[in-house]
Amino acid sequence: MTYCVGMLLDAGLVFLSDSRTNAGVDQISTFRKVTIFERPGDRVMVLMGAGNLAISQAVVNVLHEHENEPGIKGIWTSKNMFEASLAVGEALREVHKRDAEALKDHHIEFNASLIFGGQIGGEEPRLFCIYAAGNFIEATPETPYFQIGESKYGKPILDRVISRSTSLAQGAKCALISMDSTIRSNLSVGVPLDLLSIKRDELKIHSHVNIDENHAYFRMIRTRWSESLRHAFHEIPDPEWMRRS
Template identity: 60%
Template structure:
């Protein structure tokens, strides 16, 4: 499987991808999923893929060599929208060539792409390309896209990343998002490829491949785990057997909605002792635990 995340910020772009692929528990491999199209001083584009590996590799090859009827290529497209259209058309080309044959063997045509970058004369842009070749663009309301195993790493990004987030903070958030995914899903794995692009640079200036020996990633995952546990322990536990307050919506056991759905025993089952009174959570905030 895969986890990739791309972020579009006022300061630039952040891309992070894992490199694990698997077609079963005994067919695990490492393949790079982040590809760079760079013409220094003119354009810098990044493509990350998830889904069927053979489809992804075919799409990447077609994108790099595609020449349209009008002579347009990824290397001379006037803007990122047109470049994204070339990527989408490459997906459709592979679908026409391979989808039927794959279906004969019970294999779905499965690919998703995060594609972004900057062409001289316009701002940074980020796109999500679907299996049908259509795509959407990131805007300020949604400054990031994820593909693959997205659910584990999504909460931290939703809480932290906005267009105003700095590149370094966004990179740190992306790595925490990836670490959360690595801990919860064995189909995502090291090494990682991370590219951080500064708006206007039109070249790769910050790139790193991260393996299990990377000191910063070790520091981040250890510190994040410790801080999460510390914050968790700093939140007061629930207080039970609260006294109902004057508010009509107090979480009291006297409230019908606070009663469990009880299944009556069948006839002939001896009656048990009288049920214990229900306890309710305290309705008043309690102070945090002092550490």
Template identity: 65%
Template sequence: MTYCVATLLDTGMVFLSDSRTNAGVDQINTFRKMHVFEHPGDRVLVLQTAGNLAVSQAVVHTLQEDAAHVDRRSLYSVETMFDAAELVGDALRAVYRRDAEAFKDHGIEFNATFLLGGQISGEEPRLFNVYSAGNFIEASIDTPYFQIGESKYGKPIIDRVITRSSSIAEATKCALISMDSTIRSNLSVGLPLDLLCLKRDALRVLAHRSIAADDDYFRMIRGGWGESLRHAFHALPNPML
């Protein structure tokens, strides 16, 4: 499994992915699930993947191949984030046409989802969630974040503290807490993490960091948040039984 979260703020965007993939608990590997398409000053797009690794790698490969050819329609040439989301959906549908029958023969579910966020010059920053069928939805004022993969463990904290007006630093902190809660409760999500932040209208990556077990800030989050939770828990009055 996997856990990816992306947040769309008034001031920018924050993306966080884990890097664990597994086919059963006895086959666990590390693969990056965050891919960046950047032309500084013109656009910066971030793609996060969850689901079947062969499918998501095939989709990313297609998108990267197209991006490497200036004469092709690609994530570097489309004029809107909506068109970019359509490209991701199209690439996914092409993989489906090639693989779906073989998947069916082997009883494997065709399952891959993507978060695509970023900004293209002339537009606002935008965030999309692309489903296995290649269709997609866009984040709104009311729903400033999307998650893919093992999303449930880390959802309550985001629901409670993040709004569109949260700062990039706050959204980063919240994403890391959300990830930590997920890692603690689910074996299939694990370090290292990929963290990427964008500042609105900068049209380039603000920060892109790989976070391993020895990362000082993440260690502080892991210890500090657990401690804070226990403190908050004990500070609330007990029920009368």
């Protein structure tokens, strides 16, 4: 399983991904699920994948291959993030064409979803969620984030806190709290985590931190958030009709 969240804020973009993969509970490994495409001053893009790891890795390889093929509109030559997302969708379709039939023979679903965001040239930062069919949706002011993978445990805090005016630092903090709730409830989501941010108009990666179980800030969040929830819980009065129960 996987849990990834991407946010589109006025200040820029935040990306957080775990790194656990599993093929059954007895085959658990650590793989990075984040790929950075960066040409400082020109464009910066981040891709995260959930689902079948072979598929999302293949997509990244196809994108790299396209880099050197003349005549193909890849992510390095796209004029804007919409074109770049089309290129990622096309890469996914290429992998589907190559692998889907064989996967079907083995009763394996072609299961992949991607979060793709960044900024190209003078355009605004943009964020997309790309489906297995290669089609995609874009984040809007009403829904400034996307989640892929094991998304439910960590959704309530995002819904309550994140809006477009959230700062990058607050976005990162909220993403880590959301990840903490997910890790506590699903064994197949785990550290190390990749936490990245892109600051609007910098056209490069603003920060990239790798977080393992000894990371002081994440440890603080894990402890403090539990304490805060318990404290908040006890601050709310008990139901009157049961007070003496």
